[in-house]
Structure formats: structure tokens, C-alpha cells
Amino acid sequence: MKRLALLLPLLPILNANAPMPTTVTVDVSGLRNAKGTVYICMSANPRLFPEGCDKDPAHRTASFRADQPGPLVIRDVMPGRYAIVLLHDENGNKKMDKALFLPKEGFGFSNDAPVKMSAPKFDAAAFTVTGGAPVRMKMKVRYL
Secondary structure, three states, X not given: OHHXXXXXXXXXXXXXXXXXXXXXXXXXXXOOOOOOEEEEEEEOOHXXXXXXXXXXXXXXXXXXXXXXXXXXXXXXXXXXXXXXXXXXXXXXXXXXXXXXXXXXXXXXXHHHOOOOOOOOOHHHHOEEEOOOOOEEEEEEOEXX
């Protein structure tokens, strides 16, 4: 038993090649009001980004009440390539409301990916998470 106790501090060294999880923190700016909730959804699946993010079995989410803004934090993120979509759900129905196919509520994308005739593709919003290094980004909420 004493030998095992002596080896425990060496485990990180022995397993140095194992990927290390980290934290992704998103600072949100540009809310037009304090109504509803702000949600983010993070996915590594290009086929499901952005509109099907929540259909990705491995997606990760975070939220805050718009009247109590703060950073959005996703913990224990493994290394990889991800993209984030943001929704300011002002009326609390947990979906993007649209009028004539245009968003009525606030939205945003990681990398501040530009919106042209449609939502940006995964590659435009993608960022890389490396082992152990925390990621912090800013996302601006857009309204049409």
C-alpha cells in the first residue's frame, strides 16, 4: 500500500500523452435588453452546425439570465475543433423566433463569423482547443 501511495504523484508524468480537458469561457456583449435567457451551444460536428447543434449527442451548452449577464463557461472540454452558436431568447420559448425567415432575436457565432445570405458554415466559426490551455473568447450578439 505504501508503494502505491508513492506512485500516485507520478501518474500525471506517466500519463503525459493523455489529452487534458480545459475550460471554454465566452464573454457576451451587445445585449439589447435584459429579457429572457442567453444560450450557447458548442459542437464539434460540422454537419449539425449551427441549426442542429443541440442534435449533436456530444454538444455542450451554457446559459445565463439576460438580467444577470456573466461569462458562459463550459468545463472539461477535450482537445478538438469546435464552433459555438449563441441565442438571446428574449421570450423564453427556447428557440430562434423568425419573421419572413429572418431572426427576430439576437444571435452570434464564435470567431464573430460573418452572416451573409445564411448562417456561417462550421469552418468560419471553428476554433481549436488544445490540451490544458483554457480558451476565452468574446461573442457579440447581433440583431436584425
